[in-house]
Amino acid sequence: MKTVVLNIALFMLPLWLHGCTAIEPVSAWERGYLADPAMQWDRGKREAKFAGHVYTSKEASSGGAGAAGGGCGCN
Amino acid sequence: MLRTDSRLVRSLGATLTALPAYQSALADAPPAFTEVGLRYSHYSEDSLPEERVIFGSPSRYDIDVTQLWIEAPVGGAWSIALDVQNDAMSGASPWFVGLGLDGEPGVIMSGASIEDNRVEVGVTTRYFWADGNAGLAISHSEEDDYEALSFAFDVAWNSADNSRTWTASASSSNDNVSPVKERIPVFIDEESLNTQSMYFGVSQILSQTKIVRIGLSYTQSEGYLTDPYKFADRRPDTHDKWTLSAGYRQFMVNMDAALQADYRYYHDDWGTDSHTIEIGWHQNLGKHVLAPYLRYYTQGEADFFSPIADRSQPFYADDYRLSSYGALTAGVRWTVQFGDWGIEAQAERYRSNNDWSLFDGDAAPALVDFWRATVGLSWRFD
Numbered sequence: 001m002k003t004v005v006l007n008i009a010l011f012m013l014p015l016w017l018h019g020c021t022a023i024e025p026v027s028a029w030e031r032g033y034l035a036d037p038a039m040q041w042d043r044g045k046r047e048a049k050f051a052g053h054v055y056t057s058k059e060a061s062s063g064g065a066g067a068a069g070g071g072c073g074c075n
Numbered sequence: 076m077l078r079t080d081s082r083l084v085r086s087l088g089a090t091l092t093a094l095p096a097y098q099s100a101l102a103d104a105p106p107a108f109t110e111v112g113l114r115y116s117h118y119s120e121d122s123l124p125e126e127r128v129i130f131g132s133p134s135r136y137d138i139d140v141t142q143l144w145i146e147a148p149v150g151g152a153w154s155i156a157l158d159v160q161n162d163a164m165s166g167a168s169p170w171f172v173g174l175g176l177d178g179e180p181g182v183i184m185s186g187a188s189i190e191d192n193r194v195e196v197g198v199t200t201r202y203f204w205a206d207g208n209a210g211l212a213i214s215h216s217e218e219d220d221y222e223a224l225s226f227a228f229d230v231a232w233n234s235a236d237n238s239r240t241w242t243a244s245a246s247s248s249n250d251n252v253s254p255v256k257e258r259i260p261v262f263i264d265e266e267s268l269n270t271q272s273m274y275f276g277v278s279q280i281l282s283q284t285k286i287v288r289i290g291l292s293y294t295q296s297e298g299y300l301t302d303p304y305k306f307a308d309r310r311p312d313t314h315d316k317w318t319l320s321a322g323y324r325q326f327m328v329n330m331d332a333a334l335q336a337d338y339r340y341y342h343d344d345w346g347t348d349s350h351t352i353e354i355g356w357h358q359n360l361g362k363h364v365l366a367p368y369l370r371y372y373t374q375g376e377a378d379f380f381s382p383i384a385d386r387s388q389p390f391y392a393d394d395y396r397l398s399s400y401g402a403l404t405a406g407v408r409w410t411v412q413f414g415d416w417g418i419e420a421q422a423e424r425y426r427s428n429n430d431w432s433l434f435d436g437d438a439a440p441a442l443v444d445f446w447r448a449t450v451g452l453s454w455r456f457d
Binding site for chain 2: 022024026030031033034036037038039040041049050059061063064
């Protein structure tokens with residue numbers, strides 16, 4: 001299991017490193033693909049809020065997705 | 076009316092000339108339409124295995140969640156959104172962990188089924204200008220034994236060429252807990268908790284098909300952080316948390332799809348570290364979208380956690396949520412847009428296991444597995 005996760009991490013690392021080192025100028029009229037809903041950071045505001053509440057209630061970790069919300073619902 | 080998910084718009088680049096690097100809900104213009112939406116979700120936890128229960132029913136929590144919202148443009152530079160959410164909860168939860176006849180830790184459940192209802196009402200207003208936007212949100216949440224009032228402010232601004240976007244947010248929550256005393260013994264009448272949180276992030280367009288972001292957050296809580304419904308639970312009255320997060324999106328032109336990758340590292344002053352990795356695939360299929368995703372989460376145990384709480388210590392807890400474990404989540408989301416109507420459905424399975432953790436630590440007998448499913452409908456109009 002640990003090997004699988006490390007492999008995933010090792011797979012993703014070059015993507016991010018590549019991203020940090022290779023920035024191509026993109027003109028305003030070349031941003032059609034970037035505007036596709038597929039490129040959004042979350043799956044929709046309401047789904048992100050619900051999923052965040054579920055994970056925060058069941059795991060020790062929270063944060064990293066902007067401002068926090070309120071409420072408990074955490075039994 | 077132009078739809079940004081059409082191939083025509085993509086090829087023309089229409090309406091996208093000012094697309095900032097953060098896109099999505101934070102475009103630098105108010106929404107073009109008023110949107111009304113309704114979502115219903117069901118969340119259900121698996122029953123505990125009989126051999127791990129010393130006393131009580133192995134059944135756990137079920138929650139029915141209803142979300143209703145309306146979001147509308149106001150004038151030429153503002154938007155306002157009203158969100159209402161209702162959570163109807165029922166079931167039982169672990170009360171404490173003891174030693175079973177087999178010499179292994181076992182769970183004593185809270186006994187009779189708990190019924191509770193949480194209602195949250197939130198209002199968000201946002202102002203848009205040429206190089207960014209700023210939002211202010213107020214939210215109130217109330218259930219039988221818990222009340223929270225929170226405020227949040229966020230701002231995003233773009234570089235001159237709109238290829239880089241900085242975001243910052245701050246939030247504050249004032250919570251009040253007054254436990255219901257009918258089911259199990261509790262030892263407090265009323266306590267409060269204050270939480271402040273800050274986030275700073277930057278996103279960068281890398282190419283016509285790639286975008287990346289990174290963010291830092293810090294959260295501080297002060298007040299009553301113990302779980303009043305757990306018999307063997309005593310936690311510090313402060314909690315400092317930090318996260319470092321990163322995200323990457325790459326559009327695959329030939330496949331009309333996108334790869335989505337996210338990572339978060341978490342650390343807190345209770346001794347817990349965690350890693351979260353999520354990989355998603357967003358497949359456009361005409362008016363339909365199919366988006367499967369996988370998530371792996373692993374955490375180390377808190378300094379004061381033990382499978383059976385050591386009450387001789389200043390702080391102690393047997394709460395499985397503070398133990399060392401790993402969790403795998405698999406989900407799929409489907410959406411379709413018919414004119415002004417949008418339909419969504421989603422299902423997700425979550426399983427956790429001490430053996431899946433990257434961290435050392437003793438196993439908690441009450442680790443949770445659950446599934447959740449959602450259906451939703453939205454309607455846009457001028």
